[in-house]
Amino acid sequence: MPLDRRRLIGSSLVALAAGPARAGTPPGREPPTSRPAGSLELAIAADASSTPTGLAIARGGRMFVMMPRFTGAEPVTLGEVLPDGSVKPYPDAAANRPDPKAPHATLFHVPNGVFDRDDTLWVLDAGLPEGKGTPVPGGAKIVAIDIAQNRILRSIPLEAGVVAQSSLNDLRVDRRDGRSLAYVTDQGQAGAGAILAVDLDSGRVVRRLDGHPSTRSEDGLVKFVERRPVMERKGDARPKSPKGGANGIALSPDGTRLYYAPLMSRRLYAVDTAALRDPDIPEATVAAAVRDLGEKGMTGGLTTDAKDRVYLSLQEHNAVGRRLPDGTVEVLAADDRLIWADTFWITPDRWLYISAAQVNRRPEFNRGEDLQRPPYAILRMRIDANPVI
Structure with missing residues (x-):
C-alpha cells in the first residue's frame, strides 16, 4: 500500500472512530430535543475499492x-470484509471479472x-455493463454461494423479468416452511x-407493479444529504434530481407482506407477497x-425485525429510523459518520x-469530482428484537 494511501486511510479511521462532529457547538450547549436520538458505534471501517451499497453478515x-459497477471500471463488485477492514474479491477475482460469454458464472x-x-449467500446481479444500458443477455440473475466452500452453487436467471431500462437494486429471500422464494x-x-417475484426452485420470474405509482420515482423531490441537495451535475447543464423507482424492500416476519419504497419518495408501501408471485392473478x-402506509422520510435500504417493525435509513438526517406497526415513526440514532445510510443487517445477537x-459524494453528483473518502463506515447499535430470517 503506497504511503499516501496509508495516511489517507489512517486519518479517515481517526475521523470515523472519533464519532459525530458538532462543529460550532460548545460542550454542554447542544440544542435541546424532544427525544434525544441514540448513538451508533463503529463496527468496522471497510477499505472498499468503490461504493459499497450492500451489506450482508453471516x-x-x-x-x-x-x-455496484456504476461506471464499469470498478475492479470488484462483491467482496468479503476481512478483520483488518481490507476487502477481497469474493468468491474470487475470476468471478468478479464480468464476461458476456459466461454471464451466469461471472458478476x-x-x-x-x-x-x-x-447461511447460503444469495447475491443479486443487475447484469448492467456500465451501471446503465440494456442488461447483458443472461447477466441479470440471483446467485447462490456456499460460503463454507467459497463457491457458486447455482444461478437463477432473471431475464424473463427485466426490460431494457431495468436497474435491479434490492433482494429479499424467503426459504422456510417449504417455501423457496x-x-x-x-x-x-x-x-x-x-x-x-421469483420461485427459486422452478426459476419462474413474475414482473409486477411495472410503472405503478408505488414503484415510480416521484417528480419534484430533492434529497438532501450532508446538508447539500443531491443533484446530477454535468458540465454547464442545469442540475437535476436523480431518478429512482422501487428501491428498498423488507419482508414481514411471516413472509406474507412485502414493504417497499422508491428511492425518490417519502412514502412507504406494502403488498401481499402471495399476489406478487401468482401469475394467474391479474395485474389490476x-x-x-x-x-400506502404514509410518510417515512427519504430512505435507501429497509429491513424488518421479528416484531414487524420497519427500519428506515433516513439519509437526509444521517440517522436510523423505525416505523412501528401502528404507523408511528421514531428516530433511533443519528451519527454524522452515517453518510448516505444504505443497507441494514440484523444479527441473531x-x-x-x-x-x-x-x-x-460520487462524481455524477459533484460535477465529475469524486468526493468519496474510504474507508467506508459500517456502524451498529443494539436493538430489542431478533431478525426476521
Missing part, C-alpha cells in the same frame, strides 16, 4: 459488501445480497420501477391491493448494522 460473523453489477437461514426491486434507469388486482455508502 451467522458466524463473516461480513460481505456489494459494490457484472451487484448492488445487494442476503443470507438465508442456512425471492423478491427483487427494479428501480429503473429512468425511474419507472417494478417488483420481481395486485395494483388494487397495494397499501440483536445488533443492527448499517452501511454508510457515500453515494452522494
